[in-house]
Amino acid sequence: MTLNPESGHTTALEHFDGRVALVTGASGGIGRATARALAAAGAQVIVADVDPGAGEDTARTIRDGGGTAHFIACDVSDPEQVRTLLEQTIGTFGQLDVLINNAGISGGAQRLHELDVEDWDRVMAVNLRGPFLCAKYALPHLMNRRGTMVNVASTYGLIGAPQAPAYCASKGGVVNLTRQLAVDYGPSGVRVNAVCPGYVDTDMGGQRGRLAPGQAAAALERRESNAARQPLGRQAHVDEVARVVVFLASGASSFMTGSIVTVDGGCTSTFNYNQ
Known part of the structure; x- marks a missing residue:
């Protein structure tokens, strides 16, 4: 089975026939691309997101392409909703083989003393509490x-970045949570890895869509300018990140656990930030 033309081809070890994958934050961006790539490789996919319209659209797109997908609305920061998500996943497909903790929010751009406590808490709730809750209920x-x-x-979980204190802290937590889970659950046969994307051609949480047109254009220009300073000189396409996620979820990465894989065009090799 092949992925879409932009995503290349799967290998034998990357086939997911008979396996069930749960992808959070799958209404768009990296999550949507990952859900589609897993389905194209044979997985039955649970699409989870807080946005019912866009989440169901992801699932429908997979089904229209001949895959199997089911949408479940879920706020990953809410323990009861996450518990229900896992119960419905098992009720729908009878098993869970792959968990992709992708849901995340940016938290805006402020220095720490300018950041509202409520905004800090919300970023932590989605970006770090969310993976904790999903892992807690999925691991059995x-x-x-x-x-x-x-x-x-x-990559903001590996280095400091301008005006992103909550985002950097939350993603740094995800990085080390990944390593810790690999230690505890490797003996139980569960592998846990992480990807660290850099600049990706996606609008996380529709942030630019909430800005005035001039501000949105400036934000995009600033992002593209920063990406141009990397060794590869551009932003990633979401499929380029999804391919790495699928590799780490598959048997092709069978001796990898606790690995933190950058998919960043070389940005963490340069430290060239243009504020």
Whole structure:
């Protein structure tokens, strides 16, 4: 089975026939691309997101392409909703083999003393509490299946970045949570890895859409300018990140756990930030 033309081809070890994958934050961006790539590789996919319209659109797109997908609305910061998400996943497909913790928000751009406490708490709730809750309720099922978990962190979880204190702290937490889970659950047959994307051609949480047109254009120009300073000189396409996520979720990465994989065009090799 192949992925879409932009995403290349799967290998034999990257086939997911008979396996069930849960992808959070799958209404758009990296999550949507990952859900589609997993389905194209044979997985039955649970699409989870707080946005019912866009989330169901992802699931419908997968089904229209001949795949199997089911949408479940979920705020990953809410323990009861996450518990229900896992119960419905098992009720729908009977098992869980792959968890992709992708849901995340940016938190805006302020220095720490300018950041509202409520905004800090919200970023932590989605970006760090969310992966904790999803892992907590998924791990018993993943242990039953000797499954895999991939956490979507960020290069901002590896280095400091301008005006992003909550985002950097939350993604740094995801990075080290990944390592810790690998230690505890490797003996149970569960592999846990993370990807750290750099500049990706996506609008996280529709942030630019909430700006005035001039501000949105300036934000995009600033992002593209920063990406141009990297060794590869551009932003990533979401499929380029999704391919790495699928690799880490698959048997092709069978001796990898606790790995933190940058997909960043070389940005963490340069430290060239243009504020």
